[in-house]
Amino acid sequence: MRLPSSMPAEQALGQRRIGRWQVVGLACLLAALLLPFADLAISTPSPRAVFAALGRGFLEPDFRAVSQLGQALVLTVAIAFAGVAIGALVGLVLALFWSSALIRTVSLCLRGVHELIWALFIMTITGPSAPTAVLALALAYSGIFAKVFAEILEEADPRPRLALPGEGLSLSGLIYAKLVPSLPAFWTYFAYRIECGIRSSAVLGFVGLPTLGFELDTLFKQGQYGGAAAVLILTYLLVITLPLWLRRPALPLYVLAAIAYVWALPRLETSGLGLWTLISRDIVPAPLRNGAWADPAGWEAFANWLWRLISQQMVPGIVATLILGLFAILLTGLIAILAFPLIVRALTGLGGSVFGHVVLVILRSTPEYMLVFIGVQALGPSMLPAILALALHNGAIIAHLIGRQASQLVPTLRIDRPHGVNLYAYELVPRLSGAFFAYLLYRGEIILRESMILGILGIATLGFFIDSAIAELRLDRAVILIIGMILTTAIVDQASRRIRRMIGAQAVSATACR
Amino acid sequence: MTLQRREFLVGTAALLATPAIAQARPTLAFSAIPDEDATKLMERFTKVAKYLEGQLGVSVQFVPVKSYPAAVTAFRNNQVQLAWFGGLSGVQARIALPGSVAIAQGDEDKEFMSYFIAHQSTGLTESKDFPMGAKGRSFTFGAKTSTSGRLMPEFEIRRNTKMAPEAFFSRVGFSGDHTKTVELVASGAFEIGAVNFTSYDDMVKSGKVDPKVARLVWRTPTYPDYNFTVRGDADQRFGAGFTEKLKAAILGMNDPAILAAFPRKKFIPATNADYAPIEDVAKQLNLLD
């Protein structure tokens, strides 16, 4: 009876489904239309000179700086362990109360704000110290952990809990029957997040916290490319050797040692005054301060203030973010699809694939913020270095994932399979396109979030205006702009989910940081 | 290099340790806006710290920070009690912490000015009038809240061109500090730049920049700039009469080596009221609420 009536709906659904390549075509068309609005200028006259100087630096890295880099290196790792561990713990508690809409909103706000922005904000109270970095990392990561842990809890077997007296509705029941069985999955995710945390921690140095990024920033600005190369090499070594020393049984030890180390550093004067001023005055919109909120004129001034802020900063910032993100995503896809054969032995041979692995590892391990920083030094602060750096980093990540799948796929193909370009074009690309789109969409969300942040480096995305507001000590404006950032994050998440459903790509979780 | 890195760490440690030490023996922590590269800042302020320690009988720690707002917030949060601010950051600090006072400025600071400098390829040369020929070229300010690198140059650009900087120039950047501004113009990364005149003159004198490549094209009218500002509760913390003693110590600075690091000829008294023009301009440019 019901079947026939459901048929047309099914067909309509089928017709609404848009092909993957149509989405790509639309995105390219949009990019072409937006091209005049994208700032792609090279503003330095001799970008080659900077790259050459950096290249020479790599040939003769100045490891004399390493003795001083030691402290920055240790702090980078310690801050990562402490921040990620605290974030995981808070995230765990938030995940336990995931059914509450309030908790879900709080965790959206926590993860919607990048750790760099948290750091800029917290520093206005606490100054540029290691605990500030730990706190910034912990805040951003607690929101991420809350979401992922809640998803893991949701997928846990419901039966043990239902079998308990009173259906296990108490918190104890939740902990014994749901949380404990999920611990192995939590653990895996935590260990993987540590790696992201080390990269984040290094990047926090760019805003003045005492990690590797601080050294890189200083050395670059003084033109000491040998030292800068040494910092980059140290960062690679740190990330590449992670699997060797990041052993799970030793993790709790590392975390405790890290927290103890940061704790043992000379501590901060936590005058409640700074925090109180922040809440009672700094983040109150300027037109409403000093009792003006009681006056209708104050609210009118507030409306004007808000409108100017939204129309002159928030909207242009978000538009620039989206344009930058779109170009970066398209180029990421192009790089990934062209670069993945680099690590497929059947296509490039043994030597070629080893070389490919080295290139991809370097691009993957450099935090994208560092790549953009180098790009801006060489090319000037336009969208160009940001697009290039984002695309190289994310393209390398996808190329690595797809290339690995391709390598596993080749031996399973028929014996008389084609070779060379034909193998690539007729077998590998069509078979891997599903996974490719899933990865690209997932990385796309990350690219858009990073694009917002890159404003701190002088590119006119949302982060630029937030950085300016904080520089002008106008935290009230910063808060409004950060709300815009959170909303953009939420909308991007939604849009990505829609597109994923539309083109039938599966969800990818936890393939890379953020 | 070695010294500088270690000094940073010591300084950071000092920033954090100050309150604990303060219980036992008062330590005067002081900071400065990072308007030039780190080497220069360390050279300048380690000398000052040693000098003040000798004069005041308290231990003095220099706390380096990486941004202008960080200097202001460290001051407000009592992580430092004394700071060498620019015109605008000083105004920001004294608004953020009522009761704090400007006590001294350099002799040059009562009539400070900015230089507009241009890369030789622009063909611009020094003139008495605003360089209208810079229209459509790329331009960089210094730090976002620098008085001589942002506030006054923007004010002059708007006054002379009747246009916003973004409209008058093809591209507007923020280099972060004066050293960087000069380097960017010298390399041609930006065709025009606005810079603190003492920083530029100093770089020319020490041979760090070729004045033919990054050449001076215009001097702005003068305005008040840098100042030493101290917290209002300094006497409470360090003993009665401390602020006066501090002021006398700064004004009495006559070692050419210390003065050259700023670079200033000598220090003279200053008051909060001296900086009212800066506050007005900042409000006009909507950099201050």
Place this chain on the structure above:
Amino acid sequence: MTEPLIRFDGETLGYGAVAVLADFRLAIAPGERVALLGRSGAGKSTLLNAIRARLLVTGRTTALVPQDHALVPILSTYHNIYMGRLDRHSLAHNLITLFRPFPRDRQEIGALARDLGILELLGKPVDELSGGQRQRSAVGRALYAGGEVLLADEPVSALDEHQAPAVLERLLSAFPTSIVALHDVGLAASHCTRMIGLKDGQLLFDVPAGQQDPDAIAKLYAR
């Protein structure tokens, strides 16, 4: 006559919109030991679930032995048994127990485990146990929980002919009222007071134990 513990008056029982037992009538008095008989899919589990839901609403305490055991794989046998009384201890007591059980609880659970023949398995994670050992752990959890009514779904199906009667008797004797789904008619007749036969969502028979009709039994399991 005592008030029945539970009563269905021509109700439709099932999962969501899918009716398994239609127009169902049944009353169970306190003190009864009811055996539910029937082929798989006859509606035994549905009935047990419906009874549990009804008892929860009326505030009766129940202990459950589900067919799939519903144990927590990475926890030890001890902790799985302990979970029977999670609701009766404070959160702090439960959290401490995760790391270090209290001696009093340990004594009680030890005695219980000895009865069930799993004493030496208490420290092992349950995912390392055999099917029969897991079943006894689930029985242990129900025994430790205690309560007014036992609801068990094939609680001894994985045990051999020597263990099954002993474990079943130990289980049933611990509760005033029991409702147990069983596939072994002999066990049902020897340990229960009442036998209910379910077939295709219908009540086929409802007789005191020992008075079952062999023809009815044959019909119950016939295709």
